[in-house]
Amino acid sequence: xxxxxxxxxxxxxxxxxxxxxxxxxxxxxxxxxxxxxxxxxxxxxxxxxxxxxxxxxxxxxxxxxxxxxxxxxxxxxxxxxxxxxxxxxxxxxxxxxxxxxxxxxxxxxxxxxxxxxxxxxxxxxxxxxxxxxxxxxxxxxxxxxxxxxxxxxxxxxxxxxxxxxxxxxxxxxxxxxxxxxxx
Amino acid sequence: xxxxxxxxxxxxxxxxxxxxxxxxxxxxxxxxxxxxxxxxxxxxxxxxxxxxxxxxxxxxxxxxxxxxxxxxxxxxxxxxxxxxxxxxxxxxxxxxxxxxxxxxxxxxxxxxxxxxxxxxxxxxxx
Numbered sequence: 296x297x298x299x300x301x302x303x304x305x306x307x308x309x310x311x312x313x314x315x316x317x318x319x320x321x322x323x324x325x326x327x328x329x330x331x332x333x334x335x336x337x338x339x340x341x342x343x344x345x346x347x348x349x350x351x352x353x354x355x356x357x358x359x360x361x362x363x364x365x366x367x368x369x370x371x372x373x374x375x376x377x378x379x380x381x382x383x384x385x386x387x388x389x390x391x392x393x394x395x396x397x398x399x400x401x402x403x404x405x406x407x408x409x410x411x412x413x414x415x416x417x418x419x420x421x422x423x424x425x426x427x428x429x430x431x432x433x434x435x436x437x438x439x440x441x442x443x444x445x446x447x448x449x450x451x452x453x454x455x456x457x458x459x460x461x462x463x464x465x466x467x468x469x470x471x472x473x474x475x476x477x478x
Numbered sequence: 479x480x481x482x483x484x485x486x487x488x489x490x491x492x493x494x495x496x497x498x499x500x501x502x503x504x505x506x507x508x509x510x511x512x513x514x515x516x517x518x519x520x521x522x523x524x525x526x527x528x529x530x531x532x533x534x535x536x537x538x539x540x541x542x543x544x545x546x547x548x549x550x551x552x553x554x555x556x557x558x559x560x561x562x563x564x565x566x567x568x569x570x571x572x573x574x575x576x577x578x579x580x581x582x583x584x585x586x587x588x589x590x591x592x593x594x595x596x597x598x599x600x601x602x603x604x
Binding site: 305 | 482483485486487489490492493494496513514515516518519523524526527530531533534543544545547
């Protein structure tokens with residue numbers, strides 16, 4: 296994966312398959328601590344200790360069509376290559392939290408990439424699921440919460456084409472204001 | 479932000495009208511993009527978003543765009559399947575946002591399959 300935002304898009308598919316209703320994605324992007332930390336916390340059906348112990352193996356999957364699951368191992372490899380680490384906590388019936396820590400300045404740390412496109416893609420594919428996104432630098436914070444948008448939209452689905460277009464514009468505006476203040 | 483929220487409310491009103499239309503249209507086309515690890519790594523994200531943007535710009539309210547898991551031809555991702563009522567499924571392989579623009583115009587609007595992008599055009603499968 297060329298961007299961490301693509302890993303995020305991929306890892307959230309696991310949360311969706313676990314029938315999560317609310318998925319929190321947090322990115323801590325800190326120059327002062329030299330850390331890029333990605334956390335995905337869901338309220339899906341979680342994993343028991345036996346599956347949890349095996350999910351970082353590449354040929355473990357709950358899918359029945361073929362015996363291959365590369366998402367978590369790829370993310371773990373990417374984090375460990377930079378001297379970082381991966382951790383997963385899960386409680387059956389309550390949810391799963393996966394966290395990857397990268398050394399921000401390490402040459403092998405991929406760029407965060409286009410989080411706007413990842414969020415738009417997630418909302419497009421799972422309009423009934425709530426996504427909470429938080430991006431935090433040393434001085435700035437960006438937040439996005441589909442529950443606020445849902446409240447305004449009432450019965451209109453979040454993946455209506457014009458709504459997705461609005462979400463993209465809204466997120467791009469927020470990203471731009473953060474970048475301007477950082478300069 | 480206040481202006482932005484007003485825009486969102488306006489979209490809500492517009493969409494309510496369109497949803498009524500959609501139910502009446504028996505000519506619906508479904509486009510599905512493979513969005514598993516293999517698809518995402520190969521570039522499915524910009525392909526999916528190109529489909530939603532192109533169909534929005536052309537106001538193709540009869541087209542729904544969806545996502546699916548691994549289709550099983552990982553080396554040919556990004557893969558897109560097009561389902562038209564009463565017709566055989568069309569599978570496009572190695573898609574890019576540029577190819578999407580052409581598929582939307584020629585296939586979704588003009589109803590001509592772009593044969594050179596389909597799985598049937600692959601030498602290895604002939």
